[in-house]
Amino acid sequence: MRAKSNFPPVWLVKVFIHIGALLPLVNLYWLAYLDELGADPVKEVIHFTGIGALNLLLLSLTLSPLAKFLKQGKLISLRRVIGLYAFFYAVLHVLNFLFFEVQFDFGLFIDEVFDRPYITVGMVALLILTALAVTSVNKIKRGMGRSWQKLHNSTYLVGTLAVIHFYWSVKSELTSPLIYIILFIFLLFLRRDKFTRWFS
Amino acid sequence: MLIKTPAKSTLTENHVTDESVYSGRRSLLKKMGFLGAGTLLSTATTSSNAEGFNFFSSDKESVFKRSAIKYSPASNAAKSEILTPETKVISHNNFYEFGTKKSDPINNAQAFKVNPWALKISGEVNKPFTLDYDDLFNKYAIEERIYRLRCVETWSMVIPWLGFSLSEIIKQADPTSKAKYVAFETLDDPKQMPGQRSRRLGGGIDYPYVEGLRIDEAMNPLTFMSVGLYGKTLPPQNGAPIRLVVPWKYGFKSIKSIVGIKLVEKMPPTTWNILAAKEYGFYANVNPEVDHPRWSQASERRITSGGLFSRNRTATLPFNGYGEEVAHLYKNMDLRKYF
Numbered sequence: 001m002r003a004k005s006n007f008p009p010v011w012l013v014k015v016f017i018h019i020g021a022l023l024p025l026v027n028l029y030w031l032a033y034l035d036e037l038g039a040d041p042v043k044e045v046i047h048f049t050g051i052g053a054l055n056l057l058l059l060s061l062t063l064s065p066l067a068k069f070l071k072q073g074k075l076i077s078l079r080r081v082i083g084l085y086a087f088f089y090a091v092l093h094v095l096n097f098l099f100f101e102v103q104f105d106f107g108l109f110i111d112e113v114f115d116r117p118y119i120t121v122g123m124v125a126l127l128i129l130t131a132l133a134v135t136s137v138n139k140i141k142r143g144m145g146r147s148w149q150k151l152h153n154s155t156y157l158v159g160t161l162a163v164i165h166f167y168w169s170v171k172s173e174l175t176s177p178l179i180y181i182i183l184f185i186f187l188l189f190l191r192r193d194k195f196t197r198w199f200s
Numbered sequence: 201m202l203i204k205t206p207a208k209s210t211l212t213e214n215h216v217t218d219e220s221v222y223s224g225r226r227s228l229l230k231k232m233g234f235l236g237a238g239t240l241l242s243t244a245t246t247s248s249n250a251e252g253f254n255f256f257s258s259d260k261e262s263v264f265k266r267s268a269i270k271y272s273p274a275s276n277a278a279k280s281e282i283l284t285p286e287t288k289v290i291s292h293n294n295f296y297e298f299g300t301k302k303s304d305p306i307n308n309a310q311a312f313k314v315n316p317w318a319l320k321i322s323g324e325v326n327k328p329f330t331l332d333y334d335d336l337f338n339k340y341a342i343e344e345r346i347y348r349l350r351c352v353e354t355w356s357m358v359i360p361w362l363g364f365s366l367s368e369i370i371k372q373a374d375p376t377s378k379a380k381y382v383a384f385e386t387l388d389d390p391k392q393m394p395g396q397r398s399r400r401l402g403g404g405i406d407y408p409y410v411e412g413l414r415i416d417e418a419m420n421p422l423t424f425m426s427v428g429l430y431g432k433t434l435p436p437q438n439g440a441p442i443r444l445v446v447p448w449k450y451g452f453k454s455i456k457s458i459v460g461i462k463l464v465e466k467m468p469p470t471t472w473n474i475l476a477a478k479e480y481g482f483y484a485n486v487n488p489e490v491d492h493p494r495w496s497q498a499s500e501r502r503i504t505s506g507g508l509f510s511r512n513r514t515a516t517l518p519f520n521g522y523g524e525e526v527a528h529l530y531k532n533m534d535l536r537k538y539f
Contacts, residue, residue, distance in 0.1 A: 035507035038303055039292030040355055042501060045508060101501070103513045108496065116494055168494070171353070172403040172475055173300040 007074045014081055021056070021085040024048075025092070042100040049096055053089035054162050056082055058183055061159060065190040080136050083155075087133040090126050118168035125161035128154050159184050264310045264440070266432040269337060271362045274344040281346065284357035285505050286430045292503065293437045294351065295456055297386065297393035300403040305437030312392055312436035314457075319442060323383070323462035325373035336427050336442050340364035345424055345445075350486045350520045352450035356500045361445055362428035367419045375415070375463050382418040383468035384411045384444060385460035405471060411444065411455035412468035412482065414529075422447055422525050425458075448519040448526050450484045481539040485530070486520035490539045 028048055032041035060082040067075035102108045113119050132152055135141060141148050163184050167177035188195070291306045298305040315333040322328045331339065342362050350356045370382070388396065388408035395402030417423060424445040427434060434440035439456025446453050452472050462468075472480035479493055488498045502512045519526050530538075 029508070032508035035505060037507075039288035040302070040501075040503055041508045043302075043355075100508055103511055105499075105513070108499070112496060115491075115496070118494060172296075172405065174404060175400045 007072055010074055010077055013078060017078065017081055017085070021088075024052070042096070046093060046096045046101060049089050049093040050166070053086050053093055054166060054180060056086035056089055057155075057159055057162060058180070058187065060086060061155065061184075061187045065187070084133055084136060087129050090129055094123070094126060118165050121161050121168065122165035125158045125165060128158050128161075132158070156188065159187075262310050264312065264435050266428075266435055268432055269342055269362050269428045271342040271344050271428075271431075274346045274360065279346060281348070281358045282502075282504050283346070284359060284503050288503055288505075289357060289359055289429060290435050290438060292357075294353075294451065295437055295439065296403045296405055297395040297407065297409065297457075298437065299395055299401050306435075308394055309436035312440065312457075314436065314441040317441050317459075319459055319461065321369060321373045321461045321463075323464050324376045324379035325463050326376060327372065327374045329373065331369075333441060337433075340368050342427065347424070347445060347447040348520055349445075349447065349451055349454070350500060350516065352452055352480070352484070352492060352497075354495060354497065354500050354516075356502050356516075358502070358504075360430055361424060361426040362431070363424050363426035363442075363445070365421055366423045366425050366444070367421065369425065369461065370415075370418060370463070373463070378465045379463035380415055381464050381467055382413045382415060383460075383462045383464050384413075384455045384458055385409070385462075386455055387457045387459045405475060409455060409471045410469060411453055412470050413446065413453075414467075415463070416529055417446070417526075420526060420529065422522060448486055448522040450480075450486060452480065453484050483530075483535075483538050485535065485539075486516060487518055487535055487539065488516040489518070490536055 028037070028045060031037040032045050035041060037044045060079050063075045063079045063082070067073055098104065098109055102112065113123050132155065135144060135148060135151060144151070163177065163181045166180060167174065170177055292302045293305040294302065295305040295309070298308040317331075317333040317336065319331040319336070320328075321330070342364060344360055344362055346358060346360045348356060348358050366382075386407075386409040387393070390396040390407075393402075393407075395405075396407040413423070424447075425442055426439070426445045427442050429438060434443065436457075439454075439458075442458055443456040444454045444458065453470075467482060470480075470482055472484075473482055486497075491497050497516055499513055500516045502514055504510065504512060506512065517523070
């Protein structure tokens with residue numbers, strides 16, 4: 001019990017999460033609007049929100065093992081807000097591509113999504129993530145009963161698709177996607193008991 | 201006779217620190233061991249912050265010094281297109297020798313030494329020769345050429361280059377009948393180029409960077425050896441002191457900081473083709489009909505001034521709009537096969 005009492009109030013932590021997730025976006029779009037985000041602000045906003053989504057997704061996957069390790073059950077209650085921000089960043093990532101990269105050329109947008117495997121993979125990840133975000137509402141969660149957990153286990157699929165999407169999108173500098181792949185595999189490794197239960 | 205008695209605080213020319221001493225004061229201090237670890241770290245090669253805005257800082261001595269060049273200006277007709285602002289041309293670069301991020305070259309290349317330089321013209325020629333740094337600016341009449349630059353990554357710029365046609369160099373060397381191709385090579389100097397020291401920083405490329413053209417492509421009047429842009433010598437991040445500019449081909453053909461031009465009989469290897477042959481061909485002509493396997497090449501975003509909301513997507517033209525000048529070079533070729 002002593003450890004738990006050390007944990008700051010959850011609402012306060014959530015305030016920091018909101019600030020930490022939203023402030024960089026305000027800064028990003030403000031600088032991009034002023035044309036002070038490098039020579040090509042479009043690339044910057046697309047990459048920033050993409051990497052941001054991946055960071056938040058991996059952070060949300062870090063919480064359960066971390067809660068166990070630190071014996072801080074309250075960390076679990078942060079998974080939803082961080083997961084939802086991962087979804088929010090991923091939506092912005094796609095909207096940036098549609099608004100600023102292809103600039104509302106819907107034909108080109110559709111072509112790119114279906115013709116480019118790495119974009120298809122990213123889009124599938126976003127669709128699954130959308131289902132997870134929608135079903136994160138308490139009422140729906142209760143209504144779904146046991147199938148909720150089953151559905152939300154697909155987070156691991158989303159993570160897999162997301163790191164593949166990143167790896168596949170780069171020209172030759174594979175180091176950072178590889179780091180993400182290793183981190184993700186490590187997070188899966190921490191859950192090895194869960195997976196062996198699934199498959200036994 | 202008027203005798204002027206200067207105030208004690210007045211500076212005379214004797215007091216002026218010689219510019220070379222002034223601009224070298226950092227390295228002087230470093231040599232003397234006066235700077236702490238923190239200041240030394242600040243020049244580390246992977247400064248990921250600041251995103252290429254270093255040239256706005258007051259720390260002017262760390263910026264590579266460019267000098268003005270005398271040139272004959274481009275015709276007014278060529279000036280009809282909106283130029284990409286100079287600050288963007290020199291801060292958004294693919295030059296993996298200095299790091300793979302677009303802002304890496306401007307951050308990591310400012311100490312690059314271009315003088316002395318030696319550009320060797322050799323191979324299947326009767327009169328091989330070498331150009332030194334001064335030759336690059338004095339041997340050929342320098343003219344301005346305003347070209348569109350189309351990157352294979354689907355962004356593009358419009359840049360006022362200074363330089364001369366590659367054909368002038370080749371003619372001077374007097375090629376033999378065996379000269380079918382021209383092979384180019386970038387400087388190989390891992391001490392100066394962090395990307396050549398580390399596979400991680402250099403994007404996994406085997407250096408030195410090499411490129412090539414067919415001899416008729418190389419002799420085309422559009423094919424340009426650039427020694428400057430926007431009225432001044434090239435900054436290192438754009439390929440100082442001399443680089444190739446082939447405006448109808450994707451940007452990666454326009455090899456930077458060249459030390460070797462060799463006329464050869466067989467098609468020479470080229471860096472991006474070695475790295476991913478299915479994605480980057482030897483010819484690499486700009487072609488909206490032939491997509492990169494992972495993205496469409498049908499249109500591009502023109503980088504000009506204006507932020508996130510500037511509508512800058514335009515259709516990509518065959519041969520980047522230079523078809524009139526170069527399409528005949530490929531008239532019996534299947535450009536889908538020879539992409």
